[in-house]
Amino acid sequence: MAARLLPWLLPACTLGLWALLSLGGLVPAYLLPSPKQVLDTALTYFFAPQGESYLAGRFLGDALASLGRVGAGFALAVALGLPLGLLSGRLRPMRLFLETFINGVRAVPGIAWLPLALVWFGIGFKTTVFLVSLAAFFPVYLGAASGAMQVNPLFLRAGAMMGLGRVRLVFTVLVPATMPHVVTGLRLGLGISFAYLVLGELTGVSDGLGATIMDARMLGRVDVIVMGILLIAVIGRLCDSGMMWGLRLFKSVRRL
Amino acid sequence: MEALGPKSDGSPCLKVEGVSRDFRVNGRRVPILEDITFMVAEGEVVALLGPSGCGKTTLLNIIAGFMPQSAGRVLMRGRPVNKPGPDRGVVFQEDALLPWLTVAENVGFGLRNGLGKGGRRAQVDHMLGLVGLGNYGDYLPRAISGGMKQRVALARVLVLQPAALLMDEPFAALDALTRHQMHELLIALQQQLRQTVVFVTHDPEEAVKLADRVLVMDKSPGRLRQEFTVDLPRPRQLDSAGFLELKRAVLASLGQRRAEAPGPIPS
Known part of the structure; x- marks a missing residue:
């Protein structure tokens, strides 16, 4: 029972404190709207017929637009980061070849790429996807590389001794053995994807959760900003859970 | 050096011919193994006995195909060894x-897909029964003891019916009682399957207890010093006069420094 409730304790306390502060009049509503006000705003955002107000009924469209950008950017990061990480973890020449370049690029904060991305790709989908995949690449790559480097060499020997060829060795021994590190890299990468999603959407795109937050700032709608932050928290958490659920289809994730 | 003849007059299974191996340490060439030559007959059990650092594990790794030799060659049923393969099953120390596969999945890991699921399952179950783990197929390795893990390690290579079983101090990490049980199991399986076995050990008693022949190795560089044929019936009585005498002789050979050694094996 305690294990069921404990994860919700901190969110509930935060909500309680928030209610206390705003309803008790300790913080003025223009700085911190009450939970009730944010809930009303959210209901409008979710369910009101479109066109009733600027916000009405836009949630589904915004969420899908944002998830599409995160999905595309993150998928690109995984498609590049995972194989490159595994290769550089196992092959010294590959590691030497990639290391200086990747660590150099990694030192540049993602925000510094924003102006260049705007020049290259303009405002919208491509810029956001570029930023997300750039940011998510590094944790995915580093997770795979450090995992592959630390694989118990006896596992590979055992596989080879039982007659496995190189390709089967990679998929039935190397990848499963690397999984715990890969999972960590994927989770960090997905988390940072949302950070760069909002960054990409703050630049004036017309839809998406980040765009809604940015518009609300211009309009002075703190309630919308708070709602946007909460929605990103919830969606980010759900995406992480969903990804973990999918990864648990692998024995190596369930059992290691 | 001429190949040492096997005790039994069976056909040769494994031939090691003039194998040497150097390692490079700080740019210097350090010989680890020097001109190792011996032969193992089909169905024979041979112990490689030597002090730690004598290169016995390196020799086993070369036979297994995990590392190349610097000179000489290894022949497995007449074919030169250049990479690992299921004809040489290895049990590691x-x-x-x-760890992400159950006991049964580990044992079935090397079996060909061609057998079909049912055929594989049957072979795995049979082998698990042979090593006394019939009820543990669904356990994960982390849930079983060290001795049981080595049984699984034995089962997953025996199920592939290797020409030779190579064991690198497989029982060194086990407690005395478990080690004794593993010895019994190995002897029983070897008798039943007529399995050719090469095992590495630093324990003279283990060597004399299990092997048909004991090859004692020298250190720096690793060479074959002396060969003992163990002509005692199985199961061996560890307190019989013959056993104790042989053990003492092996121990003496092991303890001698190079200068006092009774010369190289006659060529």
């Missing part, structure tokens, strides 16, 4: 089971 440490736990090398795949």
